[in-house]
Amino acid sequence: xxxxxxxxxxxxxxxxxxxxxxxxxxxxxxxxxxxxxxxxxxxxxxxxxxxxxxxxxxxxxxxxxxxxxxxxxxxxxxxxxxxxxxxxxxxxxxxxxxxxxxxxxxxxxxxxxxxxxxxxxxxxxxxxxxxxx
Amino acid sequence: xxxxxxxxxxxxxxxxxxxxxxxxxxxxxxxxxxxxxxxxxxxxxxxxxxxxxxxxxxxxxxxxxxxxxxxxxxxxxxxxxxxxxxxxxxxxxxxxxxxxxxxxxxxxxxxxxxxxxxxxxxxxxxxxxxxxxxxxxxxxxxxxxxxxxxxxxxxxxxxxxxxxxxxxxxxxxxxxxxxxxxxxxxxxxxxxxxxxxxxxxxxxxxxxxxxxxxxxxxxxxxxxxxxxxxxxxxxxxxxxxxxxxxxxxxxxxxxxxxxxxxxxxxxxxxxxxxxxxxxxxxx
Numbered sequence: 528x529x530x531x532x533x534x535x536x537x538x539x540x541x542x543x544x545x546x547x548x549x550x551x552x553x554x555x556x557x558x559x560x561x562x563x564x565x566x567x568x569x570x571x572x573x574x575x576x577x578x579x580x581x582x583x584x585x586x587x588x589x590x591x592x593x594x595x596x597x598x599x600x601x602x603x604x605x606x607x608x609x610x611x612x613x614x615x616x617x618x619x620x621x622x623x624x625x626x627x628x629x630x631x632x633x634x635x636x637x638x639x640x641x642x643x644x645x646x647x648x649x650x651x652x653x654x655x656x657x658x659x660x
Numbered sequence: 661x662x663x664x665x666x667x668x669x670x671x672x673x674x675x676x677x678x679x680x681x682x683x684x685x686x687x688x689x690x691x692x693x694x695x696x697x698x699x700x701x702x703x704x705x706x707x708x709x710x711x712x713x714x715x716x717x718x719x720x721x722x723x724x725x726x727x728x729x730x731x732x733x734x735x736x737x738x739x740x741x742x743x744x745x746x747x748x749x750x751x752x753x754x755x756x757x758x759x760x761x762x763x764x765x766x767x768x769x770x771x772x773x774x775x776x777x778x779x780x781x782x783x784x785x786x787x788x789x790x791x792x793x794x795x796x797x798x799x800x801x802x803x804x805x806x807x808x809x810x811x812x813x814x815x816x817x818x819x820x821x822x823x824x825x826x827x828x829x830x831x832x833x834x835x836x837x838x839x840x841x842x843x844x845x846x847x848x849x850x851x852x853x854x855x856x857x858x859x860x861x862x863x864x865x866x867x868x869x870x871x872x873x874x875x876x877x878x879x880x881x882x883x884x885x886x887x888x889x890x891x892x893x894x895x896x897x898x899x900x901x902x903x904x905x906x907x908x909x910x911x912x913x914x915x916x917x918x919x920x921x922x923x924x925x926x927x928x929x930x931x932x933x934x935x936x937x938x939x940x941x942x943x
Contacts, residue, residue, distance in 0.1 A: 536898070539891060541884035564901045571905040575885060579912050582881040586920065589877060593870055604862070612794060620801070621765060623844035624757050630851040637858045641865050652873035656880050 533559060537567075541578075546570045585659040592651045600644050607636050682731075682738030686712070702824035705743060709825060712739040713810045720807045724777020724800075728850040737846075740839065743825060749843065756840030761833045765812070765841070767804040774800040782856065791856045799852050806845045813838045878923040882916075885909065886930045893933055910934040 537550045550570065553563055611633040618625045686708065694704040715732045719725070726733050740749055755761040778800040782790045790796065813819075813835060818828055829836045889909060892898045899906070913934055917927045 532895075536888075536891065540888050565904075568902060568904040571902070572908045575905075575909055575912055578881050578885065579916070582877070582916075583920075585877060585881075586874065589873060593873070597866070600866075615794075615798070621762065621841070622757065623802075623841065623848045624753070626798075627844065627848055627851055630848070630855050634851070634855050634858050637855075637862055641858075641862045644862075644866060645869055648869050648873055652876060656877060659877075659880070 530554065530559065540571070542570055542574055546574070581659055585655055589652060589655055592655065593648070596644070596647060596651065600640060604637070604640060607633060607640075682735045683742050686735065686739045686742050703822075706819065706825045709739045709743060710814055710819070712736045713814055717807050717810050717814075720803050723781075724774055725781050725803055726806060726846070726849075727781075728846075728853060733846065737843075740843070744829075749840070752836045752840030753843055754840065755833050755837040756844060758837065762837040762841065763834050765805070765809060767801050767808055770797055770800040770804065774804060778803070785853075786856065786860055789856075789860055791852075791859070795852060795856060799849060802845050802849045802852070806842055806849075809838045809842045809845070813842075874921075875925060878920070878926045882923065882926055882930075886926065889930055889933065906934065 533554060534551065537547050537554070540547065542550070550563075550567055553566060557563065611629055614629045615626060618629065689708045689711075690701065690704045693699070693708050694701055697704070697707075699707070712732075712735050716726055716736045719730060719732045744752070775796060778796050779790050781799075782796070791799075816832075816835060818832055818835070819825070821828055829839070889906075892902055892906075910931070913927050913931045916923045917931050
């Protein structure tokens, strides 16, 4: 393979800049040969293994964060639902106007809760992604 | 010229819409009734209005439910709009909240048939999902309330009077209260339905957002190696030099595609490419 093409493969690879520099230096000093490919392969394998490990760890963290977020939001929802049910049970069965207001309040609460969940999850995943790279 | 044509077209469309509206159909039906039975406009209005109310009852009898978007519901509301106008209907609703005007009314307990009809309705309209028992009971009771109040209204002997429906109702505000309560019951069912819809949306939205977050994570970690894989594989000469790495990558990609659900989307094309490569290598 031409040196230019190899340099291109190194520079476009997903290796760290440090590893890229090391490969370029090796190529410049010793040229293309079995040992160069061994080193390149070794770096690539190490990087893939590292990514696999980091990826699984970050995914676990995300799962844990989602679990906690779900717990928090499900509790908020359950509390609001209970309050709504209690208010409804105390309302005169014929007082549909009051019932309507209670249902509207709860519906609005759920709409806001959905928006808040989206915002919080985006924040959590962005933080995790940033910390993992 | 073009502007005049556009205006004329808009007028034509508006006329078509009005002619086809439930309000227009009510007026037309009143005219036809008047002609057919040779009665006064007031009598015809009363008769057609009663028919509209009976149609609502028939739907409840048949299906256990009067849906918010149903033709019968829209026709009934349209008849009320034509006969009384929105301001008066607002007063009817207020009368229904006034204990001096609203008479006692009890639907009685919800029966198995009514409960099952409501469960079935939610199942059909919400992808097999049903709300909790209390919502089912409330929704079923609302349908019973609409049916029962209409029954009380339609069976009222005062409606047999020669006077117009408008005069009868204004002189007997408990009848206005019954109609107001029917309107509120129709609204409440719509609100119950909306509430359940939003609950479902909340759950769905949560699941969609979780998938998106996990997919984004997979993209961040695997986009660069997969892009590089494509570059390497595009040149057959590379294959020999990167055999060791490609075998390891293939194992990783296949493992992740199988084990981590959210990676499938991004890793599937890569696993196909690698599978082809490995097949070529070992044949």
